[in-house]
Amino acid sequence: xxxxxxxxxxxxxxxxxxxxxxxxxxxxxxxxAITRVRPDGTKETVAKPGxxxxxxxxxxxxxxxxxxxxxxxxxxxxDGRLIPAHSAENHAGGRIERVDLATGRVEVLxxxxxxxxxxxxxxxxxxxxxxxxxxxxxxxxxxMRVRGAVYYARADGSHxxxxxxxxxxxxxxxxxxxxxxxxxAETVPCRLWAYPVTGPGKLGRRRFVGNPGGLQYFDxxxxxxxxxxxxxxxxxxxxxSMSPDGxxxxxxxxxxxxxxxxxxxxxxxxxxxxxxSGTGKxxxxxxxxxxxxxxxxxx
Numbered sequence: 001x002x003x004x005x006x007x008x009x010x011x012x013x014x015x016x017x018x019x020x021x022x023x024x025x026x027x028x029x030x031x032x033a034i035t036r037v038r039p040d041g042t043k044e045t046v047a048k049p050g051x052x053x054x055x056x057x058x059x060x061x062x063x064x065x066x067x068x069x070x071x072x073x074x075x076x077x078x079d080g081r082l083i084p085a086h087s088a089e090n091h092a093g094g095r096i097e098r099v100d101l102a103t104g105r106v107e108v109l110x111x112x113x114x115x116x117x118x119x120x121x122x123x124x125x126x127x128x129x130x131x132x133x134x135x136x137x138x139x140x141x142x143x144m145r146v147r148g149a150v151y152y153a154r155a156d157g158s159h160x161x162x163x164x165x166x167x168x169x170x171x172x173x174x175x176x177x178x179x180x181x182x183x184x185a186e187t188v189p190c191r192l193w194a195y196p197v198t199g200p201g202k203l204g205r206r207r208f209v210g211n212p213g214g215l216q217y218f219d220x221x222x223x224x225x226x227x228x229x230x231x232x233x234x235x236x237x238x239x240x241s242m243s244p245d246g247x248x249x250x251x252x253x254x255x256x257x258x259x260x261x262x263x264x265x266x267x268x269x270x271x272x273x274x275x276x277s278g279t280g281k282x283x284x285x286x287x288x289x290x291x292x293x294x295x296x297x298x299x
Contacts (some may be wrong), residue, residue: 001252003274007041007282012074012082013275014122014220014249016282017064018265020298024273024282025064025101027053030074030082034066034099037282047104049097055123055173055220055240058296060130063098065109067134067219070094081258081278087139093117096124096134096153109157116162119146122218123173125182126295129200130155133163133182135170150184152201161201165221172221172261173233174192175291176244183209183229185218192218192229210246212236216230218262225269225290232259232274239274254283263290 011030018024022039025046035043052069059065071088072087095118096110111118124134131154138148145168150173153159169187176183182195182203190211198202209229211218211231217234224230224241228248233240238253239262258278265271269291273284 001285003254003283003285004285005281006039006273007037007043008280010035010043010280011283012084013279013280013282014054014261014277015066016261016263016273016275017056017058018263018271018297022265024263024265025056025112026275026282027056027066029045029072029084032071034064036049045104046101047099047106049056049099049106052095052120053097054121056296057096057124057126057132058298059132060063062101064101065124065126065132066097066099067124067156068095068097069120069122069137070139082280083194083258083278087120087141089143091139094119094121094136094139096121098157110153110160113151113160113162118151119148122171125174126155127179127197127200128295131200133173133175135167135184136175137169137171137187139168144288150182150195150203162194163201163203164206171219174221174223174229176223177225177227181244183221183223185221185231187217187219187234189217190216192246192276193251194232200284206245209244210242210249212240212249212251215294218242219259222262222264222285223292224264227292228289230262230272232261234258234260237276239272250293252285254285255279256281269293
């Protein structure tokens with residue numbers, strides 16, 4: 001599939017959100033910034049929350065909700081690529097933030113759940129009930145590894161609860177078209193799980209959907225209108241599309257081993273926007289199927 005470059009020079013982009021005006025809002029994790037990219041590649045700073053803004057999604061009232069991992073340490077290779085190494089030296093935990101896109105004001109909604117510090121929130125998805133699910137990737141500090149979890153929270157900042165623990169580096173998260181299943185991708189094990197959603201914040205027994213095999217890592221994901229789960233794939237750079245039963249697995253290559261995220265946009269949701277984090281680019285490609293319209297996608 002042909003890939004069109006929209007913007008370059010981004011500092012480890014992630015969390016793309018396709019906007020109604022044709023722009024894409026994304027995070028630059030290494031810059032601690034949220035950036036709007038116009039269709040002509042023009043870049044505008046929306047907000048500077050600091051830390052490590054990671055996943056992002058539009059929520060009620062048109063606000064942008066951001067998973068902030070608290071900051072990472074970085075390695076710059078000889079070819080200029082930025083590679084995340086581990087949690088930053090001064091890492092004190094992560095947070096969930098709400099950003100006013102008109103003013104750039106950043107409000108911290110959640111830092112703890114039942115007394116437990118959020119470690120490194122990674123990605124999120126809104127339901128139709130006024131809340132959102134999000135992954136906490138966990139963190140590596142020295143020789144210690146904090147394990148990850150899935151949480152559920154209300155958009156107004158009034159309630160947060162743990163829904164699944166422990167997981168090994170939970171990353172991408174998404175809902176099936178009818179909202180009955182929650183998909184979660186674990187990074188290093190490269191596993192995709194499906195949980196039945198039994199109510200706001202309540203999950204049933206998970207089932208294993210599948211993985212592509214070999215040495216690959218899963219990152220963030222999006223779901224298409226047919227229910228296929230499209231997971232950004234590291235090392236074997238590109239997007240791995242898996243049917244909900246795990247029986248059909250397709251790979252769509254991208255020109256970066258660190259392909260980290262995908263979202264759908266355009267008038268027919270057939271445009272896939274991909275973040276190529278190693279090379280610092282936002283690109284697009286025409287997708288063979290329409291994407292799933294997200295809850296609150298229109299603000």
